[in-house]
Amino acid sequence: MSDKLKNSENLTKPFDQDIEKTARQIADKYQIVLTHEDGMWFGRGLEMPTVFGEGSTPDECTENTIEALSSAAATMLEAGCTPPIPANIGKRSEQVNIRLTVEEKKVLETCAKSRGYRGLGDYMRAGALAFS
CATH class of the missing domain: 3.30.160.250 (Double Stranded RNA Binding Domain)
Incomplete structure (x- = not known):
């Protein structure tokens, strides 16, 4: 810092x-x-x-x-x-794929939607980048 x-x-x-x-x-x-x-x-x-x-x-x-x-x-x-x-x-030109259980995906999609994200990708990207 x-x-x-x-x-x-x-x-x-x-x-x-x-x-x-x-x-x-x-x-x-x-x-x-x-x-x-x-x-x-x-x-x-x-x-x-x-x-x-x-x-x-x-x-x-x-x-x-x-x-x-x-x-x-x-x-x-x-x-x-x-x-x-x-x-x-x-410009997002790189892609990362992860495997989730059906339950994990539902939980993450619910969290993304409740926080106003357009989709799971935006939610996960923002969360990960917040700690970088």
């Missing part, structure tokens, strides 16, 4: 305007997964599943999630790191 990311003093200063603009452009292209629980909306980025937002409406939640993603991307840029590429930009 970059020393700049470890330094908590960097969290209290504003972002450079150019970095903030670039980070917002990146975050605007990220896919957001929304869920609704107990009257509130919760969002997270597909590309950065550990970055969250919330709101009382889907629009408010989406905007708050984009702001959180933008801040995360700006923090990475300031530290000299590269934010994840938006999922709809990267």
